[in-house]
Amino acid sequence: MANYKKFFVLDVYRRIYLVREFELRAIEERRRGLIPGFIHSCVGEEATAVGACLALHQDDVITSTHRGHGHLLAKGGDPKYMMAELAARSSGYCKGRGGSLHIADFDLGILGANGIVGGGIPAAVGAALAFSLRKEKRVALSFFGDGATNQGSFHEAANMAGLWKLPVIFFCENNLYGEGTPQSKQAPLCDLAKRAESFCFPGVIVDGNDPLAVYEATREAVERARAGEGPTFIEGKTYRFRGHYEGDPQVYRIPGELEEWQARDPIPTFRQRLIEQWSIAEDEIKQVEDSVQQQLNEAVAYASSAPIPQEEEALEGVYADIHGGKVF
Amino acid sequence: MANYKKFFVLDVYRRIYLVREFELRAIEERRRGLIPGFIHSCVGEEATAVGACLALHQDDVITSTHRGHGHLLAKGGDPKYMMAELAARSSGYCKGRGGSLHIADFDLGILGANGIVGGGIPAAVGAALAFSLRKEKRVALSFFGDGATNQGSFHEAANMAGLWKLPVIFFCENNLYGEGTPQSKQAPLCDLAKRAESFCFPGVIVDGNDPLAVYEATREAVERARAGEGPTFIEGKTYRFRGHYEGDPQVYRIPGELEEWQARDPIPTFRQRLIEQWSIAEDEIKQVEDSVQQQLNEAVAYASSAPIPQEEEALEGVYADIHGGKVF
């Protein structure tokens, strides 16, 4: 692991730091009124998003979840257009129609966040099927939570992928909760990677708070996928530091649990490693952090001044072809 | 195994023979025009139905499938009312409204056959939940095919059952095909019992053509369930001798496969064992067979002369309470 080049690990840090700070900024801007909708932040879970997407190419695709900001940023999403979308502006990723739950960018291979738990998994399998049919060496990766592994959609999609040995990666972010219900009260096992055995592909458990461990596991899975060896299930063990959504009273938390996990906060932990393992100077890190802050300032400024949609825009984009208006 | 009493094994034979002959008679009566609808016969699969239901009490419940005649007969269904239902008569189990796919009898614990693959599995879990909440020592058993294990309903129901350790048995009749598609082209594994591991309960494989082996496996599962130890998945390996439905051209069969399985036909095989293992006289067996034939003659006679529903009966039984006709 010490093999990683300095510029690489610094870039990894930049990415997880960006995700963290984006979330904090979005939460702040929601409080200030710029952002009208719900936010399900991924604070504490930056390493899974970043580590996994690092192993992908731009023309690989992902499907994401309600807790998707990290995935989207990690896959190359521009904070400007993301913030503008959260602010419901016309120049946001979805022109203000989708919001946090539905950000997509097909050029970046982001097939969409999703408001339905488990809802995006079958589409990832379908994209992988297309790649396989067209003999392209692309892969699809689907992010989902521990809770989503109890949905029928996960099971059906995983079975199809295992059967056809499709180039798809099932990335489960096991953050120990589905909304207010602990994972242990949602399924009779805590190592969800085991579920891959039902579909005859490998299930791998990884420290979801370590971006490099996640990266390595995903890289292996991507290699297998590109080599035609089929899917992999990766379970990243992690933890959500904030509420399920902003405003969640969090009555359900086990006392002490949050503090335990905060001691393993991926951002300061990895920052410390930069210094200790790669001998990166505090200054250099600061520079990266400043540039991220700068980027986020710009994103917020962009979003704040971006145009608000006009009413009639609501009628656009339901269909490609509206048959002379007959479909409304 | 040789421990079984003669009267018991003779009764087992009577049951599997009844299922076989019921099916053949139904097929015949369909050809002759008494039966209007589709028949998905379980010829070749009698031992799973009979062996499993032998391990149940009358107040235990089952959910069944499109291939359900054997399950229903084994759980105590009366051939008369079944034949009358197939003949769409008012005195059939469902007053002619349900037909083969929907036979139910709540007094016998038959919660219903089902036209939806995997559709009945969650209800079995719900019944088991009710038993568990009420602290009753009853169990629920859900029959389904290999194909149904690829449905989301199976996965969600099995997870809930494993999580709550409910007294339910998942009985998979793996007959190697789902309609015209081999099981091997529907899932990447052939031992479906393995799927129980995803839900932390035992998965057991059993010779589905041996009613005693099935009985023993189910009895153990029932004991576990009654003892509060949770679900069991039982996979009975078996084979369907006839088409998916009567009329199926069966283009999909692998040459020689049918013959191989016919050599292990549960009816003559078990009959031979009666003679060899339990020294039962040919005569005694004949007597049993004759009484079954007699019973089926009566069933067909009953069905043939049973009243045909009156048109207006179609409006009954949609709701318990029709609010002065307002719900139609």
Next chain:
Amino acid sequence: MREISYSEAIREAMCEEMRRDASVFLMGEDVGVFGGVWGVSHDMLQEFGEERVLDTPISEIAIVGAGLGAALVGMRPIVEIMFGDFLMCAGDQIVNQVAKARFMSGGKASVPLTIRVTSGAPGSAAAQHSQSPESWFMNIPGLKIVVPATPADAKGLLKTALRGEDPVIFLEHKMLYGEVGPVPEDPDFMVPFGEANILRSGKDLTIIAVGIMVKKALEAAAQLEKESIDAEVVDVRTLVPLDKPTLIASVARTGRVIVAHEAHVRSGPGAEIAAMLAEEAIEYLDGPIVRVGAKNVPLPYSPVLEQFVLPGVADIVRAARSFWPAHT
């Protein structure tokens, strides 16, 4: 009479029935520890314990299907589906299992299952968390569909559902939870299904309103009064059964009708109401049947777009004025 909120009224109905009848229990995602994401079942876990207030996995198929199975063996389950949008995850269970069990079994199955579900747009929740599934299951015989608009109706209709023998889809509008109004304390207070409620008498125009639009219709009527348009406001209360006589009689008196609901106009509940009137009350009509509902586009995230898509008081007022061209 003491006043409580719509949310408290629903909770009260559940609690009273659970105290009264041991077979009633509540199950759903986060209904226990969390108290329901909308807070409706707060503290019910404390009173009734884990055996009667069950937090489930995120498994809508299993939740509804288990409710069905429990109902079939004598329980009276209340299952909560967190958002109406997620009903479709359990579509098969609702449409093919729950709705049809009684009929298919020849009237023998009883399915006293209440599916409580939130509906409507809570504001910038976007396309997968804002739908009004009022009409999605109206085409399916066997279900009853209830749309309470006031705290008293919420309590009284829920009690009717819980004491009835048929499956009910009980739609709770998210933006009504906070509405406060008088609610009888009589533990046997019930509002029968199939009885529309004339909340305001008027002679010029009938506004037939569904759910949250009842409130908006009353506001519209108050505005119209100033323009000397005397509007009658009728709350349908239940869509199935629909109180045709009351609706027809109102239209007979006024000769003009607007049907208002938050669901999309196309094939919303207003389609059925309008079609029924066009069939049975056309002789009374002095003008078109005007539908007011959400535009036929998915619910957008942006507040501007969302307000444009959703129907409001102004839309009703505008529709009403259109009957008297001089006003417009």
Next chain:
Amino acid sequence: MREISYSEAIREAMCEEMRRDASVFLMGEDVGVFGGVWGVSHDMLQEFGEERVLDTPISEIAIVGAGLGAALVGMRPIVEIMFGDFLMCAGDQIVNQVAKARFMSGGKASVPLTIRVTSGAPGSAAAQHSQSPESWFMNIPGLKIVVPATPADAKGLLKTALRGEDPVIFLEHKMLYGEVGPVPEDPDFMVPFGEANILRSGKDLTIIAVGIMVKKALEAAAQLEKESIDAEVVDVRTLVPLDKPTLIASVARTGRVIVAHEAHVRSGPGAEIAAMLAEEAIEYLDGPIVRVGAKNVPLPYSPVLEQFVLPGVADIVRAARSFWPAHT
């Protein structure tokens, strides 16, 4: 013009488009080796191979979801759902994913996905294999819903679906598969969406018919002719988009209207058509808008009951006569 069956017409459209466009492929249960349980895709596996005619597991969620994912990365999948009744197994994918992908992404997602599905009662198939899901998704913006009634329309409308950019639910009535009629051989023959077809001009009455009821409406019109009632028969061809101008113009000419479909009357497609006419064409109406459809009870197994529940030629004739009380 050469005559072929409805079934062959569908097959021809698929084959021609698959030859023309490498991105078109077919996937579904038993569509390959079996050739589709209704035989529609017979021998397509032989011509196009396993990579373009895919037998899937029995996993409706995965089938539709994979179709969506493949479409999002540039394919034009045709997915077959064996019975319309099973659409609800994939309800979430259809309603929340497929229908909304374009809108939620700000118009960027293209979902050229055709969901072919059989509808209607084939005779004694009972409640879970006989439904007409024509209106189930009409309330959902983003989908197009197509109901071909003739072999030529089956081919031409399917081609429009396959060359379009929007998701289409393509409903094939099982009892029309054998219907033979003239079908153009021109490989670019397409029937546009949103254009109703006046199959018979008449001056006394308009019969707006959906799917198989077109045939029955023509039969009814022939009978009515003998009674000097001159009926116009209009085939809607697509329910979404709906050709309002043609329907309104017809009603303007005749002043009387019957809407006929096989779906249940309550909230069937006729509800929307009638409501639209009651809103936009009421001034032309000389009588009630009469709906002819299946009674509001699940489809029964018994032929007697089923015939009673289903709408037929006689029901249309009777409805027509009711406009002229002297006739009845």
